[in-house]
Amino acid sequence: MEPSKTLVSAEGVEKWFGRRKILDRIDLSVTSGEVVVLIGSSGSGKTTFLRCINHLEKIEAGRITVNGFLIGYRDRRGRLVEDREANIARQRRDVGMVFQRFNLFANLNVLDNISIAPIRVRGEPRDAAIIRARALLARVGLADKEAAYPASLSGGQQQRVAIARALAMQPAVMLFDEPTSALDPEMVGEVLAVMRDLANEGMTMIIVTHEMGFARQVAHRIVVMDAGRIVESGLPDQVFGDPQHSKTRALLKAVLH
Amino acid sequence: MHFDWPYFWHQLLEPNGAFLEGLWLTILISIAGQVIGLALGLPIALARRATAPFLTYPARLYIFMFRGTPLLVQIVFIYTGLAAAGILRFQDWHFGAFTLAGNVQAGILALGLNEAAYMAEIFRAGVDAVDRGQIEAAKSLGMPPSMTLRHIVLPQALRIVLLPIGNQFNIMLKNSTLVSIIGVSEMLLVTETINSATFRTFELYSVLALYFLLLTSVWSIVMHWLELHMDRRPDHITAPTVDTALALTEA
Numbered sequence: 018m019e020p021s022k023t024l025v026s027a028e029g030v031e032k033w034f035g036r037r038k039i040l041d042r043i044d045l046s047v048t049s050g051e052v053v054v055l056i057g058s059s060g061s062g063k064t065t066f067l068r069c070i071n072h073l074e075k076i077e078a079g080r081i082t083v084n085g086f087l088i089g090y091r092d093r094r095g096r097l098v099e100d101r102e103a104n105i106a107r108q109r110r111d112v113g114m115v116f117q118r119f120n121l122f123a124n125l126n127v128l129d130n131i132s133i134a135p136i137r138v139r140g141e142p143r144d145a146a147i148i149r150a151r152a153l154l155a156r157v158g159l160a161d162k163e164a165a166y167p168a169s170l171s172g173g174q175q176q177r178v179a180i181a182r183a184l185a186m187q188p189a190v191m192l193f194d195e196p197t198s199a200l201d202p203e204m205v206g207e208v209l210a211v212m213r214d215l216a217n218e219g220m221t222m223i224i225v226t227h228e229m230g231f232a233r234q235v236a237h238r239i240v241v242m243d244a245g246r247i248v249e250s251g252l253p254d255q256v257f258g259d260p261q262h263s264k265t266r267a268l269l270k271a272v273l274h
Numbered sequence: 275m276h277f278d279w280p281y282f283w284h285q286l287l288e289p290n291g292a293f294l295e296g297l298w299l300t301i302l303i304s305i306a307g308q309v310i311g312l313a314l315g316l317p318i319a320l321a322r323r324a325t326a327p328f329l330t331y332p333a334r335l336y337i338f339m340f341r342g343t344p345l346l347v348q349i350v351f352i353y354t355g356l357a358a359a360g361i362l363r364f365q366d367w368h369f370g371a372f373t374l375a376g377n378v379q380a381g382i383l384a385l386g387l388n389e390a391a392y393m394a395e396i397f398r399a400g401v402d403a404v405d406r407g408q409i410e411a412a413k414s415l416g417m418p419p420s421m422t423l424r425h426i427v428l429p430q431a432l433r434i435v436l437l438p439i440g441n442q443f444n445i446m447l448k449n450s451t452l453v454s455i456i457g458v459s460e461m462l463l464v465t466e467t468i469n470s471a472t473f474r475t476f477e478l479y480s481v482l483a484l485y486f487l488l489l490t491s492v493w494s495i496v497m498h499w500l501e502l503h504m505d506r507r508p509d510h511i512t513a514p515t516v517d518t519a520l521a522l523t524e525a
Contacts, residue, residue, distance in 0.1 A: 107416065120405075120408060122408060124430050134417065
């Protein structure tokens with residue numbers, strides 16, 4: 018196995034909404050191929066932190082890098098200033114994101130949803146992008162749905178298409194923001210199965226979820242957040258089996274009864 | 275009061291040439307004004323939504339002025355005011371056998387500029403009504419703002435604004451009568467001219483009203499067909515469209 022290198026790095030990240038501190042000096046580094054699951058009660062800042070990684074949220078202090086490149090900001094004589102939109106757009110190509118509410122493009126069919134960014138953003142030839150989009154659809158088990166529009170798909174199907182859409186940009190890391198929280202219970206499994214396959218194939222993943230069973234099976238590391246801070250992190254068996262922090266114990270007690 | 279039925283039926287079923295020309299002029303002016311309104315409305319809406327002061331403030335001023343003053347005043351101002359100030363004098367245009375008179379041009383321009391202010395607000399509301407999640411998804415895939423606007427936001431916004439735009443054109447058809455004030459011989463002015471010779475006011479205005487009902491009915495059928503067509507399309511966006519469209523219509 019090649020030596021693991023740091024892919025995503027957050028140092029001292031702070032985020033404020035007005036006078037409320039949402040993220041408080043977050044430090045986290047994720048190595049290539051690692052699957053990190055963020056857990057925490059609602060309002061703990063885990064989703065906000067995830068959104069900072071591709072600069073859907075601004076940060077007030079600290080820095081985030083992906084593949085060594087600063088995200089969202091430019092270093093101007095030691096001070097960080099927000100980058101131009103076009104540059105931020107380029108930085109986001111390496112970071113795939115899957116949203117709680119799928120956010121498939123409502124005006125495009127499944128195949129166009131998956132192929133639009135490779136064609137428009139990366140300038141891939143249309144034919145090649147379509148072939149890859151079909152392969153990705155087959156991989157998430159929806160080869161027969163390429164002409165369907167999002168509104169006609171179930172939540173589970175939409176989320177699998179959304180995963181395929183993010184993968185089509187061949188990102189270095191995939192962010193999952195509570196990908197099963199908006200799903201009917203019977204559809205959770207199909208989405209988690211796709212994510213499990215991805216993890217087994219060595220994709221670097223940062224996942225915010227309340228699916229503790231899944232987290233314990235798939236994660237290489239569990240990170241527990243509370244009130245905008247990381248209060249505990251470690252191997253799944255360690256965090257679930259012998260939680261150190263009182264907040265972790267309270268959280269696990271609440272969700273695992 | 276005596277209502278002259280034979281005269282009414284005659285005017286309704288066998289309108290004279292001048293009235294028919296007025297009808298065509300009403301249709302021409304309304305469509306041309308609407309096209310100008312649509313063409314200017316979108317860029318004004320985008321400027322209005324921009325954060326840059328040199329874009330948003332001129333757009334806000336434009337909307338403020340054109341929505342805040344009577345259309346009738348704007349028509350007179352554009353036709354006679356611009357000429358009096360020495361800014362623009364409308365000349366007749368000749369295209370072969372066809373002539374577009376100066377006052378007709380001024381009327382179309384005034385209706386179009388006024389319409390653009392309303393279109394801008396409708397487009398703006400339409401763009402704002404597109405789910406934020408759509409824009410975030412586009413961002414997360416590395417799309418720059420212009421690409422997101424063109425391929426994701428505008429196609430969805432146009433679907434949302436279809437109904438209020440149709441409603442605006444209905445208003446446009448009737449507002450076109452106001453250009454009679456600068457002597458454009460559309461249906462109202464022709465009717466008024468005939469009236470001043472015959473004094474059959476009630477009969478003539480009944481005919482005029484029925485012709486407008488005909489125009490707005492035809493337009494309603496077109497709109498109904500368009501909506502059915504959209505509803506049948508597989509990408510029909512169900513949830514927000516109806517409510518937002520109603521809200522926009524009332525705006």
